[in-house]
Amino acid sequence: MMAASRFGWLDAIVVVAYLAGVTALGLRLGRRQKDSADYFVASRSIPWWAVMFSVVATETSALTFISIPGLAYIGDLTFLQVAAGYILGRIVVARVLLPRYFAGQLVTAYALLETRFGVGARRFTSIVFMVTRALADSVRVYATAIPVALIVAPALAPLGLTGERAPIVVAILVLGLLTLVYTYRGGMRAVVWTELLQAAVYALGGICALVLLGHLVSRGWGAILGEAREVGKLRAVAMPATNAPFTLVEGLLGGAFLAMASHGADQLIVQRLLSAKSLRDAQRAVIGSGIVVFVQFALFLLIGIGLWRVMQGRTFTAPDQVFPTFLVEHMPAGLLGLVVAAVVAATMSTHSGAINSLAAATTYDIWLPLTKRAASDPQALVMSRRAALAWGVLLTVGALLFHAQGTPAVAVALGIASFTYGGLLGGFFLGIFWARARQRDAIIGMSVGIVAMAFVVFAAAIVRLWPSAVSWLGFAAGVAWPWYVLIGTTITFAVGVLSSLTHSERRAT
Numbered sequence: 001m002m003a004a005s006r007f008g009w010l011d012a013i014v015v016v017a018y019l020a021g022v023t024a025l026g027l028r029l030g031r032r033q034k035d036s037a038d039y040f041v042a043s044r045s046i047p048w049w050a051v052m053f054s055v056v057a058t059e060t061s062a063l064t065f066i067s068i069p070g071l072a073y074i075g076d077l078t079f080l081q082v083a084a085g086y087i088l089g090r091i092v093v094a095r096v097l098l099p100r101y102f103a104g105q106l107v108t109a110y111a112l113l114e115t116r117f118g119v120g121a122r123r124f125t126s127i128v129f130m131v132t133r134a135l136a137d138s139v140r141v142y143a144t145a146i147p148v149a150l151i152v153a154p155a156l157a158p159l160g161l162t163g164e165r166a167p168i169v170v171a172i173l174v175l176g177l178l179t180l181v182y183t184y185r186g187g188m189r190a191v192v193w194t195e196l197l198q199a200a201v202y203a204l205g206g207i208c209a210l211v212l213l214g215h216l217v218s219r220g221w222g223a224i225l226g227e228a229r230e231v232g233k234l235r236a237v238a239m240p241a242t243n244a245p246f247t248l249v250e251g252l253l254g255g256a257f258l259a260m261a262s263h264g265a266d267q268l269i270v271q272r273l274l275s276a277k278s279l280r281d282a283q284r285a286v287i288g289s290g291i292v293v294f295v296q297f298a299l300f301l302l303i304g305i306g307l308w309r310v311m312q313g314r315t316f317t318a319p320d321q322v323f324p325t326f327l328v329e330h331m332p333a334g335l336l337g338l339v340v341a342a343v344v345a346a347t348m349s350t351h352s353g354a355i356n357s358l359a360a361a362t363t364y365d366i367w368l369p370l371t372k373r374a375a376s377d378p379q380a381l382v383m384s385r386r387a388a389l390a391w392g393v394l395l396t397v398g399a400l401l402f403h404a405q406g407t408p409a410v411a412v413a414l415g416i417a418s419f420t421y422g423g424l425l426g427g428f429f430l431g432i433f434w435a436r437a438r439q440r441d442a443i444i445g446m447s448v449g450i451v452a453m454a455f456v457v458f459a460a461a462i463v464r465l466w467p468s469a470v471s472w473l474g475f476a477a478g479v480a481w482p483w484y485v486l487i488g489t490t491i492t493f494a495v496g497v498l499s500s501l502t503h504s505e506r507r508a509t
Contacts, residue, residue: 026182070319072304085255205342254482422488445496
């Protein structure tokens with residue numbers, strides 16, 4: 001059980017000041033929106049370094065902030081192999097996909113598939129993205145609300161907001177509605193620049209935790225690292241056939257394909273890269289973000305090593321409880337508020353990006369093609385804001401309706417993304433590397449890939465509910481998650497190629 005929160009008035013002031021400051025900044029940045037392209041890609045005027053940190057902030061949710069230390073607490077540093085794979089995947093995105101996006105002056109990633117296959121492929125992939133992103137982001141907001149509610153619950157009690165559910169509802173509403181306010185008004189420009197502030201806040205929160213852990217141990221980090229080395233917790237590379245959750249092959253290949261999908265086929269990230277001033281700037285931003293993420297993971301894994309030393313002998317029902325428990329029990333007044341603000345910042349950055357990217361996909365991939373309007377039409381900007389408002393409300397409602405069923409929220413969020421990423425990336429690869437493929441082949445390949453990966457991702461859950469199925473589901477249930485995107489991409493590409501062999505090479509869609 002988590003100790004009673006020491007969240008006090010000074011912490012509350014820090015959190016309120018952060019929320020007010022980031023909302024005011026976002027509103028100020030959104031005062032002059034010229035058209036829908038300005039709203040969604042800031043007229044391609046953002047410096048590469050700002051895009052880089054915005055990408056980092058977007059892919060760093062509170063799940064990262066809370067879960068990564070737990071991985072090192074119960075294990076070692078081998079997750080860095082996955083982070084190294086992220087860098088390799090980003091290099092492929094920079095060399096293969098970004099030149100095609102910038103050649104077409106695109107606003108959404110899926111417009112590239114219309115150019116290659118047709119409007120049907122664009123709509124299909126955009127709808128897949130929207131469903132996946134909406135479900136995953138709702139889970140992320142809910143997951144963030146849990147530790148925030150645990151920490152601030154005593155401060156809400158005098159207001160009559162007691163019990164287990166009420167503080168979570170308050171946390172979700174605050175996170176959802178404040179993010180919606182500045183995202184609706186400010187568009188991509190507000191999203192990027194507020195994400196820089198948010199990235200600085202959660203990085204500062206992590207550094208404060210690292211320093212505090214060193215002060216709690218005699219002889220500081222020298223003693224912590226010495227003890228960790230003796231028991232093998234500083235292992236960062238695990239060769240195949242070793243007893244480790246991540247091996248070098250799984251980390252590099254799995255991380256590379258996950259990064260190719262998330263940074264090359266997911267509108268959430270691609271939209272930021274498209275707001276850079278040039279192709280070269282976008283390439284610098286995406287590769288640089290991989291290096292920053294590697295350093296960031298190293299920071300939070302080291303925090304997990306420090307938690308292992310400081311909290312030795314403590315047992316937890318889930319690794320995600322370790323870092324929040326430490327924060328509640330050891331963070332001094334003011335700094336606890338900063339860390340709560342850091343958790344909130346990590347979620348608001350991802351949430352604001354999700355709202356803006358979902359609105360972009362709705363406007364550019366669905367509304368504009370159906371209405372035959374030009375992107376420069378003033379009505380497109382009106383529609384862009386209406387779509388942002390609708391998605392913001394829908395994501396907040398989704399978080400309120402979500403209830404944990406014993407599975408960690410981080411596993412649910414990653415599972416939702418995992419079974420569609422391979423299909424999307426396979427569709428892009430089919431269009432780039434297989435000239436014979438047509439729209440029908442792409443849609444069939446992506447559909448089969450997504451269905452197959454849904455089977456793999458949820459096989460373990462099916463086995464738990466239906467034990468008699470283990471004989472024919474056991475092989476799928478044993479697949480480790482770093483392989484998900486690679487398998488899904490391979491299935492999609494292979495099915496698309498086979499489908500293309502059933503028609504003449506010159507045949508239309």
